[in-house]
Amino acid sequence: MVPESFVEEVQAVLGAQGIVQEPAERERFLVDFWKQNRGESDLILRPALSEEVAAVVRAAGRHDVPLVPQSGNTGLVCGGIPDRSGRQVVVSLERMTRIREVDPAGDYLTVEAGCVLEDIQNEAEAIDRLFPLSLGAQGSCRIGGNISTNAGGVNVLRYGMTRQLVMGLEVVLPDGRIWDGLRALKKDNTGYDLKQLFIGAEGTLGIVTAAVLRLFPRPRETQTLWLAIERPAVAVELLNLFQTHFGELITSFELLTGFGVEAACTHLPGVRAPIESRSDWHLLIEIEWSLASGLAAQVERVVEEIFERGLALDGTIAQSGEQRNMMWRIREGQSEATRHMGYIIRSDVSVRVSDLPRLIERAERHFAGRAPGVTLIPFGHVGDGNLHFNFIAPEDPAEVARLKPLVLGDLADLIFSMGGSFSAEHGIGRSKRNELLARKSDVEVDLMRRLKAVLDPDGILNPGAVLEAE
Ligand SMILES: Cc1cc2nc3c(=O)[nH]c(=O)nc-3n(C[C@H](O)[C@H](O)[C@H](O)COP(=O)(O)OP(=O)(O)OC[C@H]3O[C@@H](n4cnc5c(N)ncnc54)[C@H](O)[C@@H]3O)c2cc1C
Numbered sequence: 001m002v003p004e005s006f007v008e009e010v011q012a013v014l015g016a017q018g019i020v021q022e023p024a025e026r027e028r029f030l031v032d033f034w035k036q037n038r039g040e041s042d043l044i045l046r047p048a049l050s051e052e053v054a055a056v057v058r059a060a061g062r063h064d065v066p067l068v069p070q071s072g073n074t075g076l077v078c079g080g081i082p083d084r085s086g087r088q089v090v091v092s093l094e095r096m097t098r099i100r101e102v103d104p105a106g107d108y109l110t111v112e113a114g115c116v117l118e119d120i121q122n123e124a125e126a127i128d129r130l131f132p133l134s135l136g137a138q139g140s141c142r143i144g145g146n147i148s149t150n151a152g153g154v155n156v157l158r159y160g161m162t163r164q165l166v167m168g169l170e171v172v173l174p175d176g177r178i179w180d181g182l183r184a185l186k187k188d189n190t191g192y193d194l195k196q197l198f199i200g201a202e203g204t205l206g207i208v209t210a211a212v213l214r215l216f217p218r219p220r221e222t223q224t225l226w227l228a229i230e231r232p233a234v235a236v237e238l239l240n241l242f243q244t245h246f247g248e249l250i251t252s253f254e255l256l257t258g259f260g261v262e263a264a265c266t267h268l269p270g271v272r273a274p275i276e277s278r279s280d281w282h283l284l285i286e287i288e289w290s291l292a293s294g295l296a297a298q299v300e301r302v303v304e305e306i307f308e309r310g311l312a313l314d315g316t317i318a319q320s321g322e323q324r325n326m327m328w329r330i331r332e333g334q335s336e337a338t339r340h341m342g343y344i345i346r347s348d349v350s351v352r353v354s355d356l357p358r359l360i361e362r363a364e365r366h367f368a369g370r371a372p373g374v375t376l377i378p379f380g381h382v383g384d385g386n387l388h389f390n391f392i393a394p395e396d397p398a399e400v401a402r403l404k405p406l407v408l409g410d411l412a413d414l415i416f417s418m419g420g421s422f423s424a425e426h427g428i429g430r431s432k433r434n435e436l437l438a439r440k441s442d443v444e445v446d447l448m449r450r451l452k453a454v455l456d457p458d459g460i461l462n463p464g465a466v467l468e469a470e
Pocket of ligand 1: 033068069070071072073074075076078079080081093113134135136137140141142143144145146147148149150151152153154202203204206207208209335425426429462465
């Protein structure tokens with residue numbers, strides 16, 4: 001399906017190492033992380049240099065071959081895998097893993113798009129700095145993908161989304177030119193902030209090949225707490241209380257269900273509950289600062305106040321790195337722990353923080369009537385007003401086909417009625433494109449289509465993701 005003349009041209013540029021055609025070797029580029037979706041493509045390209053990416057894009061333009069940029073392939077909305085047409089070619093950035101520059105004085109790192117997020121975190125730590133982007137997929141996702149999805153994760157409350165962590169970008173444009181925007185300037189008010197266009201564009205406006213990333217002082221004292229609470233409204237009350245006492249020192253404020261915690265303890269090897277008593281709701285809270293000591297005493301005082309006021313039913317503060325890791329394993333393993341209980345329908349919604357309890361209450365009531373037999377597990381980032389509702393549905397394909405659009409459609413209706421977002425941090429990809437076209441205002445969709453047409457008039461980059469293919 002991919003023109004032979006295109007294959008020959010890119011072969012000459014990339015060499016044997018840069019091309020994957022063997023069916024077995026192609027598989028991992030075509031199937032998504034949870035193995036629920038699959039695309040088709042006879043050809044995977046693996047350039048190692050920005051100039052090679054640019055040459056591939058120029059050849060694609062000449063031969064009218066649509067390209068799908070891919071980094072770590074952990075995206076949850078099918079933006080990084082091709083569609084089923086067989087026409088689209090995956091461009092994987094996984095060989096572009098160089099750290100180009102490290103500058104502790106300027107607080108930045110310049111990295112190539114294929115660097116794995118965890119490797120970047122380690123690189124920052126090696127110079128006594130923090131790169132705060134942190135998510136469950138950090139051992140596999142790559143920075144090009146994080147930037148292109150404007151990834152969120154567990155530290156957004158303090159450090160913001162990826163958008164706030166990028167100082168500069170290098171991007172291959174749909175016409176094959178390379179835009180060198182790799183500036184490491186803390187101040188640069190020179191016209192439109194072009195890098196922001198490409199952050200969160202999911203590969204539809206350009207291919208990110210390198211980035212300058214902001215670094216932060218490394219925390220020296222971390223306090224991680226686990227609290228059992230009676231109901232979600234208490235989570236919002238406690239967030240308020242912690243903000244009063246600790247302000248910007250709070251990095252994470254995560255809500256979990258008792259069901260999800262028990263699933264993690266039952267199904268994830270070696271995982272134990274941080275507290276013995278059972279509860280319907282739990283909070284995982286992390287507070288950090290750059291001083292070497294003194295935080296523990298302050299946290300203990302606030303925890304005492306919480307128990308005196310009866311706001312928590314039980315709780316503990318991690319006393320070791322091992323205990324802290326165990327708490328985070330439970331939080332990050334929520335999807336993994338439940339995946340064998342049925343087909344997981346995933347979602348990622350946000351509302352105003354104060355509306356979170358009402359959202360949970362309304363969703364639980366609504367789906368008990370509309371989708372009996374489906375288990376609803378909300379969890380996520382209270383501080384960002386962002387919850388993931390995982391719905392466990394029966395594995396039966398006919399039931400999945402019936403329930404998935406029903407559940408996601410109803411959830412989106414509910415979210416819109418509350419002025420929220422149907423994709424808080426995962427993006428749009430191919431999975432949520434029709435939702436976007438149906439739900440965003442005509443003005444917004446028109447602006448997005450016009451931007452796409454200006455930058456990529458021939459629809460070479462990731463057609464069908466975010467917006468409809470031409
Ligand atoms: C277990 C798990 C936990 C997760 N937790 C979170 C979370 O807490 N927060 C969160 O936000 N997300 C989360 N995700 C989703 C996912 O990890 C993020 O969206 C991540 O940023 C994707 O990075 P990636 O390298 O895997 O990108 P990919 O999946 O390869 O690509 C994602 C999108 O970006 C485009 N793209 C990739 N590379 C480039 C490039 N170099 N230039 C232009 N476009 C490109 C692709 O075309 C695609 O549209 C999670 C996923 C899993 C599996």
